[in-house]
Amino acid sequence: MKRKDIIEFEVDKMEFGGTTVSMLGNKEIHMKGGISGQKVKAAVKKARSKKAEVKMLEILEKSPIETANPCKHFGICGGCTILSVPYEKQLEIKERQVMDLFLNQDIFGFQFLGIEGSPQDRLYRNKMEYTFGDEMKDGPLTLGLHKKGRHIDILTVDGCYLVDQDFIKVLTSTVEYFDEKKLPYYRCMSHKGYLRNLVVRKGINTNELMVNIVTSSQEDFDMTEYKEMLLNLETQAEIVSILHTINDGLADAVQCDELRVLHGRDYINEELLGLKFTISPFSFFQTNTKGAEKLYSIARDFVGDHENKVVFDLYSGTGTIGQVMAGAAKKVYGIELIEEAVVAANNNAKLNGLTNCEFVAGDVAKTVKNFKVKPDLIIVDPPRPGVHKDAIRDISGFGAKEIVYISCNPKTLVLDLVEFKKYGYEVEKVKCMDMFPNTPHVETIVKLKKVN
Incomplete structure (x- = not known):
């Protein structure tokens, strides 16, 4: 070979x-x-x-286990790679994969509580980021997701199973509107063109919709007619925010050089476990709202009684998990690298009347060691690369009796657990939560206890 x-x-x-x-x-x-x-x-x-x-x-x-009916884009779109597998079988596969990772690192002796399925395995996403392009060279304008294994070809995913009809209506009406206007889409190789992205966000529990059209500054186009077209759509949710983001960055990513509010406000509201959150066009929020409620409920169960305890919420994002814990806690301190997320976290804490939450901006590996207060409990919810070894050392140095680790990447999770063991922390219990049905990803919640 x-x-x-x-x-x-x-x-x-x-x-x-x-x-x-x-x-x-x-x-x-x-x-x-x-x-x-x-x-x-x-x-x-x-x-x-x-x-x-x-x-x-x-x-x-096909595999004998591929007995579910996938969408019309399956196999062409690069999104849902296991949509053809029945959902219960997907959960079995993910559970086994996570357990294999633990066993490969010789992590034994904990209580494994299995995997919790998403409340919805379809129509569960509250955010979609679409790209303008074409499906073939010099073909008609498309707006959607990249084809499987292709960096250039874009497929208009008007039959996607992950989002509800509001997303589909906004997607299809937008691509039809701009196709008629004959405006050029932005080409990442030449950095020429106008139309770049469409980002749609929805408050699942509040029924509020945000539409954000992202373009370069290479055309002077009046978006008034586009705005009116959107407002005339018969959407189930109320369109409370229509935005126009100017992005002249060279990278193939949505960033903001200028934000124009075409209609309403520059945020939507969402509610989670009785708490209120404002979501800006660029702030992080779990993409599966109903799944997030289950995820944070599991984490809260793992924490157990935290009455009058000091809680560290590390990699806190917009402060969701910290605020979920704040009701009974004496004080919650959050650390997050992205300053915009920290501002949102503090604003959300005020919105919820939580005076015992304080979120600060900084790199966890560098900032946590500067804290003078000792935590009773530490919650870590890091990005995919996991926790830096220096941060594990400093986090362990506080000597908290319990650590709850929420992971979106069990590969880096198990490596971090091996490091925590060096500082006297053993895995007490583990549970998986499927936040991303029909994809290979899964969240894992781990409770660590200090044993020496």
Whole structure:
């Protein structure tokens, strides 16, 4: 087996993160994508004596476990890679993958509470970020998601199962409107063009909708007619915010050089476990609202009795989990790197009448050691790379009896748990929460206890 060879094989094992491992002869085949039981054709990217990395070219035969009806975009869109697998089976797969990661790091002896399914496995997303482009060179304007394995081709996902009809109406009416105007879409290679992105956010519990059209400054186009078109749509939710973001950044990411309010306000409201939150166009908020309520309820159960305790909320974002804990706590201190999120966290605390919450901006690895107060309980909810080793050392140095770790990446979670063990923390219990049905991702909540 050598580079560029074309091979065919049956997918054996799905690993966390959307990769698979299969055996072909005496070689271990690693591939991005795939479902156990599929027969596939793939091209060899790298080959060694006992291991090869390959790229899937074609699915020759479906897996026996693919018995669910996927959307019309499945297999073309790069989004829901396991939508064809029934939801209960998806949960079994994710649970096994997480447990394998724990076992691979020799983490034993804890209470495993299984996996909690999302309240909705479809129509669950409260935010979508769409991109303008075309599906083929010089084709008609499209607006949606990248095709699977393609950096340029954009598919208009008007049959997406992850969002409700309000998202679909805004998406389709927007692409039709701008196609008629013959405005050029922004090309990342040449940095020429006008139309860049459409971001839609919805308050699931408040029924408020935000539409944010993102363009470059290369055209002087009046958005008044577009705004009126949106307001005349028969959406279930009330459109309370229509925004126009100017983005001249070179990166293929939504950023703001200028924000123009075309209608209403520059935020929507959302409610979570009896608390109120304002969500700006660029602030982080869990994309599965009903799932987030379950996630934070699990974390609160793991925390248990925290009456009159001092709580550290590290990587606090907009302060959601800290405020969920604040009702009984003596004091909640939050640390978050992104200053805008810290401002939002403090504003949300005021909105909820929580006077015992204080959120500060800073890098957790550098800021936490400057805190003079000793926490009774520490909650960490880091980004995908996990917790820096220096931060683990300083967090452990406080000697808190309990740490609750909320992870969006069990691969880095288990490595961090090994580090925490060096400072006398053992895993007491673990539970998974599926926030992202039909995708390879899952959240994991861990309770650590100080044993020496």
